[in-house]
Amino acid sequence: MKKLLTLGLAVGMVGIFTFPANAEVSPKAAEVMATTCFGCHGSEGKTANKNGYSIAGKPAKVIEMDLKAYKEDKKKGTIMNRIAKGYSDEEIAEIAKYISSLK
Amino acid sequence: MRISRRDLLKLTGLAGAGSLIGLDKAMAMSSMPSESQVKGKAHVVVVGGGFGGATVAKYIRRADKDIAVTLIEPNEKFVTCPFSNTVIGGFKKLEEITFDYSILKGKYGVNVIHKYVAEIDTAAKKVKLDDGKVVSYDKLVLSPGISFNFGAVEGASPDMVNDIPHAWKAGEQTVILRKQLEAMPDGGVVVMVAPPNPFRCPPGPYERASLIAWYLKNNKPKSKIIILDAKNEFAKQKLFMEGWNKLYPGMIEWVQADLGGKVVKIDPKTKTVETSSGEKIKANVLNFIPHQKAADLVLKSGLADDKGWAPVVAKTFESTKAKDVYVIGDSCIAGPLPKSGYSANSEAKVAANAIVASINGQKIDDITMVNTCYSLVSPEYGISVAHVVRVSDKGFDAVKGSGGVSPAGEDEGIRVKEAVYAQVWYDNIVADTWGKG
Numbered sequence: 001m002k003k004l005l006t007l008g009l010a011v012g013m014v015g016i017f018t019f020p021a022n023a024e025v026s027p028k029a030a031e032v033m034a035t036t037c038f039g040c041h042g043s044e045g046k047t048a049n050k051n052g053y054s055i056a057g058k059p060a061k062v063i064e065m066d067l068k069a070y071k072e073d074k075k076k077g078t079i080m081n082r083i084a085k086g087y088s089d090e091e092i093a094e095i096a097k098y099i100s101s102l103k
Numbered sequence: 104m105r106i107s108r109r110d111l112l113k114l115t116g117l118a119g120a121g122s123l124i125g126l127d128k129a130m131a132m133s134s135m136p137s138e139s140q141v142k143g144k145a146h147v148v149v150v151g152g153g154f155g156g157a158t159v160a161k162y163i164r165r166a167d168k169d170i171a172v173t174l175i176e177p178n179e180k181f182v183t184c185p186f187s188n189t190v191i192g193g194f195k196k197l198e199e200i201t202f203d204y205s206i207l208k209g210k211y212g213v214n215v216i217h218k219y220v221a222e223i224d225t226a227a228k229k230v231k232l233d234d235g236k237v238v239s240y241d242k243l244v245l246s247p248g249i250s251f252n253f254g255a256v257e258g259a260s261p262d263m264v265n266d267i268p269h270a271w272k273a274g275e276q277t278v279i280l281r282k283q284l285e286a287m288p289d290g291g292v293v294v295m296v297a298p299p300n301p302f303r304c305p306p307g308p309y310e311r312a313s314l315i316a317w318y319l320k321n322n323k324p325k326s327k328i329i330i331l332d333a334k335n336e337f338a339k340q341k342l343f344m345e346g347w348n349k350l351y352p353g354m355i356e357w358v359q360a361d362l363g364g365k366v367v368k369i370d371p372k373t374k375t376v377e378t379s380s381g382e383k384i385k386a387n388v389l390n391f392i393p394h395q396k397a398a399d400l401v402l403k404s405g406l407a408d409d410k411g412w413a414p415v416v417a418k419t420f421e422s423t424k425a426k427d428v429y430v431i432g433d434s435c436i437a438g439p440l441p442k443s444g445y446s447a448n449s450e451a452k453v454a455a456n457a458i459v460a461s462i463n464g465q466k467i468d469d470i471t472m473v474n475t476c477y478s479l480v481s482p483e484y485g486i487s488v489a490h491v492v493r494v495s496d497k498g499f500d501a502v503k504g505s506g507g508v509s510p511a512g513e514d515e516g517i518r519v520k521e522a523v524y525a526q527v528w529y530d531n532i533v534a535d536t537w538g539k540g
Contacts, residue, residue: 029468032456035162036449036473040528043535052527078509078520079475079487086491086505087471 030094033087037099045102056102063096143171145462148230148240150220150400152176154183155246155432155447157207157536162455164211170462173214173238175230179203181537184304185444186529187273191281192314194482200273206538220247223404225425242458245406245413246432246447247398248272249303252411255394256296256369263371267389270311271303283388284315289323291387296366296376297332301412302395303433303442305338306488310478311390313343316351317481329386330357331378332364333394338441339478339486341511346480346518366391397434412436417494418467419457420450429454438499440492445528446474448536453494469495471502477525485521 034045037055042048045056055063069075070084071092087095149160152174160174182201189195207213219233223243230238251269253259268283270276284293293315297308312328319326336359337343347355358364358378368377374389396402396411406413406424413430414423417438422428431454432447440446449472460467474490491505509521 026468028456028460028465029470032452032468032470033472035452038535039445039448039473039532040475040524042531043538047527047531048534049527049530051523052531078517078524079489082489082505082507083473083475083491084505086473086489086502091471 025088025090025094027094027098030091030098033091034095034098037095045099055099058100060093060096060100063099064093067092067096144169145241146171146173146239147242147244147458148172148238149174149244149246150176150230151246151248151398151432152178152181152204152215153246153248153432153447154444154532154536155451156244157181157204158448158451159244159246159429159431159455159458160213161207161211161536161538162452163459164213166455166459167463168212170459171214172212173216173240174204174207175216175218175220175232175238176204177217177219179217182273182277183444183533184271184273184307185532187270187277188307188311188314189479189482190273190277191270191284191311191318192479192482193281193285193318197274197278202533202537204537210538220400223400223428225404225428228427240427242427242429242462244429244431244454244458245398245401245404245434246430246451247400247434249395249433249442250397250399250402251393252396253393256366256391258369258371259391259393260371263391267369267371267374267391269392270390271307271392271395280388280390284318287323287326287387290325291323291327292385293319293326293328293388293390294374294376294384294386295328295330295390296369296392297330297334297337297364298392298394299333299360301436301442302392304476305441305443306343306476306478308332308392309337309339309343310480312355312357313346313351313478313480316347316354320351320354326354328355329384330355330364331366331376331384332358333360333366334364335359335361339488339508342486342508343478343480345511346484346486350481350484397430401430401434406430407434408436417498418453418469418496419461420454421457429458438492439501440472440474440490440499441476441488443474443476444536445476445532446490448532449473469493475528477521477528479522479525480518481522483522484518485523485525486518487521487524 041055047054067084070080149156160172186200204215221231221233268276268279270280363378363380365379366376367379374386377383397407413435415435420429420431431450433442457467471493477487486509488508489506491502493500
């Protein structure tokens, strides 16, 4: 029992340290987070340079799966693995939904 | 394109909205010829039209067209520091890194005033311009960049910059440095004096040395670059040195502070610098990058701490020293976020959200934000760094296990790709900031 409690506490602490916010991600927060992707992926998710990757309007599930694959190093990019590791699965899911909604 | 008063009102979304807000009559006459007063439910004044200021103006209007935004920026055109090293290296022109405010004005309805701010009265919530006119605000965003502390090194002064350009604010200085490199004989010595932390664009001096080396290798191969550094280590160091060894062997000498790199004195007449160990080094081209602090406006408005930078609340970027004043970009202290164009652009989005939420009485969420910076070691050799930072009531926290620099010791493939992505990054962030693209 004590062991379980300790484990629970440790997991909790890791959670707090890594993603200190509530697991729930509001649509507003997801929008702000998604807009910080525009610096590389283009304003409103549409790249201004043909060698870049537009993200606007892609299916949410595809964006979510790609970001999680980068996060878990199942897919190798140049910089996206380092970036995807910074987001919780809940954040990734909500950010994907917002990006998908962009025209 | 001619715009009628009716069109202007439609564009700015201000027609018929809310209460009068305080642009004084003369001011409004000079900036919005058809209107003597600006209407809206609130007036946000932004000072500085760089990556932070232009972005915050755009994103406030993107979120809520009933909020009037006035951007005060002295220059009609903005030259970006990011990619200015490509002009110094000689493979881009200054025009390619120069932007204006026409899209912010036309598409986003931002009222743009090209004046200097003389002073800020945070108690009365007024900004006084250098021509004496006064603009009042409900919320003020300061994104004025950096100022230089020439006094930190004996003999250095702002008067020397036409002979000894810092080129740490892009524009005329960038061109002077480029021309000096073009005029330098083969076998010449370029001396760069790199500043202590914190400063604008931590990898910038080393990218600059790289692209100068690229130019010299192809045009004046007997020349040399000496970097005299006030630090013992620098951003992306391992990656830069790997690139230098591969591309420019023996050409760039980096001297760390403790091993004779600390410059204590400069003689501008002879372009000679003296280090703390007493060594004197004469340069053909001298690039002295001064010590830095927050912009003068931030300092004299009492918004900086004793180290010369503005402390802010992480979640909102509101100054801890004045209510309804927000400081973003290079002037603020943003935890682990470096002073970069991308940080300023991301900070602007977090601040814009907080400002709009505050005006509309909404809750302000925690946000996870990102900084991404590319550096070119040559036109076809790129390296990167990323920072992912959580902003909450607890402050700024780098998310554990995230971010960091490109892997070292990799083959050519990733370097070539990251050089391509550096240009993608540039084209997209300037489009996101000023609307060109």
